[in-house]
Amino acid sequence: MRNVEITGWGKCMPPNVLSNHDLEQLVDTSDDWITTRTGIKERRISHVEASELAAVAGLRALAAAGKTVDDVDLLMVATCSGDSIIPSTASVVQKRMETWNAAAMDLNAACSGFVYGLVVGTNMIRGGTYQTVLLVGTEKLHHLLDFTDRSTCILFGDGAGAVVLEGSDESAGVLASDLGTDGSAGHVLEVPVDGTMGDRGHPDPAMCGISMEGQEIFRRAVTKMSESSLIALDKAGLRLDDVDLLIPHQANSRIIDATARRLGLDGAKVYVNIQSYGNTSAATVPVALTEALEDGRISPGDIVLFAAFGGGLTWGSLVYKWGSRVTPLGKSDAELPPPDRNTLELLRPNFDFFGLPERMA
Ligand code: UT7
Numbered sequence: 001m002r003n004v005e006i007t008g009w010g011k012c013m014p015p016n017v018l019s020n021h022d023l024e025q026l027v028d029t030s031d032d033w034i035t036t037r038t039g040i041k042e043r044r045i046s047h048v049e050a051s052e053l054a055a056v057a058g059l060r061a062l063a064a065a066g067k068t069v070d071d072v073d074l075l076m077v078a079t080c081s082g083d084s085i086i087p088s089t090a091s092v093v094q095k096r097m098e099t100w101n102a103a104a105m106d107l108n109a110a111c112s113g114f115v116y117g118l119v120v121g122t123n124m125i126r127g128g129t130y131q132t133v134l135l136v137g138t139e140k141l142h143h144l145l146d147f148t149d150r151s152t153c154i155l156f157g158d159g160a161g162a163v164v165l166e167g168s169d170e171s172a173g174v175l176a177s178d179l180g181t182d183g184s185a186g187h188v189l190e191v192p193v194d195g196t197m198g199d200r201g202h203p204d205p206a207m208c209g210i211s212m213e214g215q216e217i218f219r220r221a222v223t224k225m226s227e228s229s230l231i232a233l234d235k236a237g238l239r240l241d242d243v244d245l246l247i248p249h250q251a252n253s254r255i256i257d258a259t260a261r262r263l264g265l266d267g268a269k270v271y272v273n274i275q276s277y278g279n280t281s282a283a284t285v286p287v288a289l290t291e292a293l294e295d296g297r298i299s300p301g302d303i304v305l306f307a308a309f310g311g312g313l314t315w316g317s318l319v320y321k322w323g324s325r326v327t328p329l330g331k332s333d334a335e336l337p338p339p340d341r342n343t344l345e346l347l348r349p350n351f352d353f354f355g356l357p358e359r360m361a
Contacts, residue, residue, distance in 0.1 A: 003173035004122040005323050008065025008164035011290040012056035013277065014046035014336060016343040018157070026357035027150040034154050039253025043157025043278035045142050045346045047339035049083045053160035054138035055096035056334045057286075061162035064328030067132060072164075074130040075102040076121060078113030078137045078282035080311065081144060082106060093136065102134070110189070111249050111310025113137060113282035114161075115179070118306065118318050121165045122174045136162040137282035144191055146209035146354040147347065153357075155251070156210065157278035161286025172301075172323035176235035178228045179316040185220070188213045189311040205354045221255045221309035226262040228317040229307045236319040240265055242303050247292060249308035250274035250284040259307070271297060281310065293326055300324045 019042040020031035034040055046053060054077055062069065075090050075097075082089030090104035109116040114137035121133040138160035147153045193199055193207040202208065225248060233240065240263055248256050253274050260270050271292045280287065285306055292298050300322060307317040339346070351357065 002126055003168045003170060004125045004165055005168040005170065005173040006163045006320070007166045008061040008063070008067065008328065009162070009286065009290045009293060010057050010060025010064055010332070011159065011161040011287045012053045012060065012336065013159045013287070014044045014048065014053060014339070016045045016047060016339055016346060017042050018045050018343050022343065023154055026147055026359050027153065028358060029150050029154060037254070038155060039272070039274045040154065040278045041275045044159055045343050046140050046158035047341060047346055048336055050079055050081055050138040050140040050160070051083045051089050051092035051096055052336065053140070053158065054089065054093045054136040054162070056336055057138065057160040057162040058093065058097055058134050058136050059332045059334035061134065061164050063330040063332035065164035065166070066329035067164060069097050069099045070101055071132045072099040072102040072134045074121070074124055074133045075099050075104040076107050076117050076133065076135045078107045078109070078117045078135065079139055080108050080110045080113065080281055081139045081141045089138070099134065109310065109314040110312055111251060111279070111281045111284070112308040112312065112314040112316045114285045115306050115308040115316035115318055116314070118174070119177045119179055119316065125165060125167045131167060133165040134162060135165060136160060137286045139281045139283050141281060142347065142350065144210045145350055146206055147350055147357040148355045149206065149209065151214060152210050152212060155279050157280050159277055159280040159283045159287055161283050161290055163286055163289070168323065170323050172321045175238070175319040175321055176232045177316065177318040178231040178235065180224065180228060181312050181314045183312065185313045188216050188313060209354060218252065218255055220313060221251060222258045222262060224315040225259045225307040225309050225317065228315050229263060229305055232317040232319045233305070238303060238319060243269060243305045244302035245292060245297055246270045246305045246307065247285060247288050249310065250277070250288060251279045251309070298322055298326055300326060
């Protein structure tokens with residue numbers, strides 16, 4: 001069976017920052033509470049749509065792979081906060097990037113979306129249908145944030161990350177994976193009034209934002225990310241000792257620590273960047289991968305374990321043997337347009353819709 005390798009990687013983080021200290025001015029919280037309960041210090045608030053973040057991340061990943069937009073034959077966008085349902089966000093990204101040879105589709109498995117995408121992309125290439133897959137995780141989650149709810153508004157942020165997947169004859173690439181879903185617990189993390197079941201004139205704006213049972217998600221995330229990791233490692237014929245780096249979904253540093261503890265994995269082998277960006281759902285894993293490579297945390301031949309958990313409820317893990325190249329082949333000059341508003345101004349539509357945060361009321 002043909003191997004499938006990640007040959008390019010890139011990220012696009014919007015420049016506007018919302019720090020814990022900024023949040024202290026909005027809601028009844030503190031930098032200390034957010035830091036100790038979640039590990040988050042700041043997050044980004046995007047001035048552009050998720051598709052524009054995705055296009056820049058995608059162009060950067062293509063340059064890193066030494067590919068052009070014409071090489072992409074499948075473009076997949078993992079997102080749960082995309083620009084629109086129709087057209088798909090992937091179609092919009094195709095237009096922005098001009099990847100005209102690519103079939104384009106969205107994939108929504110919430111925070112597990114990127115790991116799901118890695119599995120789908122891998123099997124599309126293994127099956128011989130596609131040669132070069134561009135997989136992007138992109139989110140503009142702040143659109144769904146109700147700043148009258150301090151338990152959710154502190155957690156999420158915006159951003160995008162992307163990888164290029166290609167068939168390879170090297171003895172490297174995707175070794176094994178495990179995916180799962182428990183739809184019976186979908187209500188544990190939801191945007192209640194959305195989609196065709198939603199009441200278009202719902203009187204309570206809070207129903208249009210992210211609603212969740214935090215502790216329930218916490219408990220399930222730790223259990224499922226560790227169980228799934230062990231299943232994937234077992235399928236790959238590897239043991240935990242073989243893992244050089246775990247790149248987990250970045251939802252809460254305590255979830256990450258508890259997962260590593262449950263697995264018995266040394267914390268030094270876990271990549272964490274949640275302090276800078278918060279939870280960017282489908283974007284956390286490709287952004288963390290890009291930064292792990294930039295930080296020199298991945299060496300040729302390393303075994304990298306990806307693990308994620310999110311809405312659905314969904315989870316997934318993937319065991320990957322890194323190939324010989326850990327540096328990009330090229331660099332894209334793609335950039336976002338500069339923001340024309342500051343962070344608070346970008347949040348104004350949220351305040352108008354959901355209500356003023358208590359400290360502004
Ligand atoms: O990708 C999946 C997406 N979602 C998640 O991953 C969420 C997973 N869950 C979590 O990360 C945690 O459950 C939270 C960070 C959301 C909450 O942490 P916790 O340790 O489970 O806190 P808690 O919900 O038990 O709340 C403890 C206290 C409560 O006050 P009382 O009832 O003890 O007086 C909350 O009202 O903390 C209060 N609280 C806050 N205090 C200051 C809740 N949010 C805040 C806040 N600032 N932002």
